[in-house]
Amino acid sequence: xxxxxxxxxxxxxxxxxxxxxxxxxxxxxxxxxxxxxxxxxxxxxxxxxxxxxxxxxxxxxxxxxxxxxxxxxxxxxxxxxxxxxxxxxxxxxxxxxxxxxxxxxxxxxxxxxxxxxxxxxxxxxxxxxxxxxxxxxxxxxxxxxxxxxxxxxxxxxxxxxxxxxxxxxxxxxxxxxxxxxxxxxxxxxxxxxxxxxxxxxxxxxxxxxxxxxxxxxxxxxxxxxxxxxxxxxxxxxxxxxxxxxxxxxxxxxxxxxxxxxxxxxxxxxxxxxxxxxxxxxxxxxxxxxxxxxxxxxxxxxxxxxxxxxxxxxxxxxxxxxxxxxxxxxxxxxxxxxxxxxxxxxxxxxxxxxxxxx
Amino acid sequence: xxxxxxxxxxxxxxxxxxxxxxxxxxxxxxxxxxxxxxxxxxxxxxxxxxxxxxxxxxxxxxxxxxxxxxxxxxxxxxxxxxxxxxxxxxxxxxxxxxxxxxxxxxxxxxxxxxxxxxxxxxxxxxxxxxxxxxxxxxxxxxxxxxxxxxxxxxxxxxxxxxxxxxxxxxxxxxxxxxxxxxxxxxxxxxxxxxxxxxxxxxxxxxxxxxxxxxxxxxxxxxxxxxxxxxxxxxxxxxxxxxxxxxxxxxxxxxxxxxxxxxxxxxxxxxxx
Numbered sequence: 001x002x003x004x005x006x007x008x009x010x011x012x013x014x015x016x017x018x019x020x021x022x023x024x025x026x027x028x029x030x031x032x033x034x035x036x037x038x039x040x041x042x043x044x045x046x047x048x049x050x051x052x053x054x055x056x057x058x059x060x061x062x063x064x065x066x067x068x069x070x071x072x073x074x075x076x077x078x079x080x081x082x083x084x085x086x087x088x089x090x091x092x093x094x095x096x097x098x099x100x101x102x103x104x105x106x107x108x109x110x111x112x113x114x115x116x117x118x119x120x121x122x123x124x125x126x127x128x129x130x131x132x133x134x135x136x137x138x139x140x141x142x143x144x145x146x147x148x149x150x151x152x153x154x155x156x157x158x159x160x161x162x163x164x165x166x167x168x169x170x171x172x173x174x175x176x177x178x179x180x181x182x183x184x185x186x187x188x189x190x191x192x193x194x195x196x197x198x199x200x201x202x203x204x205x206x207x208x209x210x211x212x213x214x215x216x217x218x219x220x221x222x223x224x225x226x227x228x229x230x231x232x233x234x235x236x237x238x239x240x241x242x243x244x245x246x247x248x249x250x251x252x253x254x255x256x257x258x259x260x261x262x263x264x265x266x267x268x269x270x271x272x273x274x275x276x277x278x279x280x281x282x283x284x285x286x287x288x289x290x291x292x293x294x295x296x297x298x299x300x301x302x303x304x305x306x307x308x309x310x311x312x313x314x315x316x317x318x319x320x321x322x323x324x325x326x327x328x329x330x331x332x333x334x335x336x337x338x339x340x341x342x343x344x345x346x347x348x349x350x351x352x353x354x355x356x357x
Numbered sequence: 358x359x360x361x362x363x364x365x366x367x368x369x370x371x372x373x374x375x376x377x378x379x380x381x382x383x384x385x386x387x388x389x390x391x392x393x394x395x396x397x398x399x400x401x402x403x404x405x406x407x408x409x410x411x412x413x414x415x416x417x418x419x420x421x422x423x424x425x426x427x428x429x430x431x432x433x434x435x436x437x438x439x440x441x442x443x444x445x446x447x448x449x450x451x452x453x454x455x456x457x458x459x460x461x462x463x464x465x466x467x468x469x470x471x472x473x474x475x476x477x478x479x480x481x482x483x484x485x486x487x488x489x490x491x492x493x494x495x496x497x498x499x500x501x502x503x504x505x506x507x508x509x510x511x512x513x514x515x516x517x518x519x520x521x522x523x524x525x526x527x528x529x530x531x532x533x534x535x536x537x538x539x540x541x542x543x544x545x546x547x548x549x550x551x552x553x554x555x556x557x558x559x560x561x562x563x564x565x566x567x568x569x570x571x572x573x574x575x576x577x578x579x580x581x582x583x584x585x586x587x588x589x590x591x592x593x594x595x596x597x598x599x600x601x602x603x604x605x606x607x608x609x610x611x612x613x614x615x616x617x618x619x620x621x622x623x624x625x626x627x628x629x
């Protein structure tokens with residue numbers, strides 16, 4: 001198992017698209033690092049750079065301390081699981097799994113033993129003589145994992161491996177992946193656009209946006225202390241409420257004024273334009289007229305364990321705010337409610353740069 | 358599959374009849390004695406004879422042109438598909454500067470009227486001493502066979518998912534090994550289609566064969582048939598018999614490979 005390091009990577013595609021900009025990333029040996037971000041954020045590019053399928057325009061890539069920037073994918077000793085699995089359609093499951101070992105000249109007895117052992121551990125030993133076309137989506141996914149595991153590589157690269165599975169299977173496989181990571185103790189780099197997958201799987205997660213890493217931290221930290229307004233909006237479901245406002249006053253007793261409400265905050269940041277945010281479950285619903293803001297309930301979404309209210313806050317123009325309340329709520333569309341925004345639960349971001357204050 | 362309603366069935370039957378009629382007429386006539394060829398047709402089997410076929414192989418030595426055609430068409434197919442596959446892979450997958458102009462140029466070459474390059478090719482082949490030889494036909498045939506194979510195969514290679522090759526690279530396979538173990542097996546239908554089409558074009562080619570094969574020992578089938586005509590008479594019976602002989606292998610190949618050709622031409626059209 002090896003550590004992977006990206007040093008000041010820049011990647012510009014021939015069409016001029018900048019997919020990564022001055023990007024540095026240290027992935028520790030044995031860690032499961034999740035690269036998460038919206039499509040086009042450059043997360044898949046980072047994975048392909050590590051794999052050697054793309055060459056960086058500038059910067060260095062190290063695997064296990066060795067500079068592999070100019071090394072071909074064949075010589076990097078990594079394994080990759082593709083979003084569409086990329087199983088060889090003309091080869092049986094057994095041949096699919098054996099291919100990488102055969103190419104590397106492993107002895108046939110060793111290949112046979114490792115393939116059957118890996119297949120047994122994944123519960124696909126009954127499928128070894130089938131072709132990929134005869135397998136279900138979940139089975140193909142396991143074969144793709146098996147093909148990676150059997151190689152015993154330096155690190156695993158996983159490119160949205162669960163996105164082609166149906167939702168039920170996805171949650172089950174997600175847990176199995178977490179178990180697998182613990183059992184193998186392997187370095188894994190995992191790309192997804194699903195923040196929930198990132199939160200549940202990652203030892204650390206790197207939130208990417210427009211070719212940059214916005215925050216690299218354990219999942220809990222990205223949720224509790226998002227480094228930028230982008231991370232705040234991207235991590236967590238339903239997404240954090242963010243409103244533009246102005247910060248005034250100083251000496252630890254500052255006030256944020258928006259067009260809809262005014263709240264006290266504890267901050268040492270200088271006065272100026274800010275974005276103020278609060279997680280939907282931190283908003284306390286009170287009677288209209290009390291609290292910090294007044295809102296009208298527009299949509300009620302009972303989700304079972306909780307209920308999400310979409311509310312129009314008076315004085316705030318853009319869009320609906322989200323409030324998570326207990327399932328037994330009496331709120332109906334059209335009701336007017338008061339919202340208390342506890343100052344300890346507020347997040348403040350610079351109005352221009354989006355950086356946490 | 359849904360059954361066609363009767364007007365469509367009728368239309369299909371008429372279309373097939375119209376298309377098959379000349380072929381059927383040629384096959385039938387090739388068995389009719391010379392003296393009755395221009396009489397109203399008879400389907401009486403006792404009136405049918407094998408005279409024309411006997412004449413073809415006994416007195417005319419039609420085996421030589423058949424052998425020549427087989428050799429030339431097979432060699433052309435082999436060379437064109439082998440070289441074409443390599444070119445096509447490079448154009449489809451590798452970073453080649455000026456890919457689009459190269460492909461456009463290849464297409465432009467295939468658009469040349471054949472007649473316009475006959476004279477220069479004749480002079481070229483003469484100075485190379487290749488007139489009236491098999492290479493002297495295979496090389497000119499490559500001028501139309503290579504554009505055909507390159508264009509068809511670029512299409513086939515492009516529709517293979519690139520991730521399969523990337524998976525093979527990451528598995529440690531070299532570019533060559535990936536081509537051998539992943540790309541070629543998966544493009545077998547495309548290669549077969551390309552080979553068959555190249556073979557058909559080469560088998561049917563007339564102008565180059567007429568110009569560059571100088572003696573009967575190198576005539577191909579179409580040339581041989583065209584030169585059956587004497588100064589004073591046209592042996593229609595033998596011409597028809599020869600046409601049947603020339604068509605049979607081609608028709609057999611197409612019938613056997615029909616499913617391959619169709620699946621090759623449509624593969625990748627739907628996800629599957």
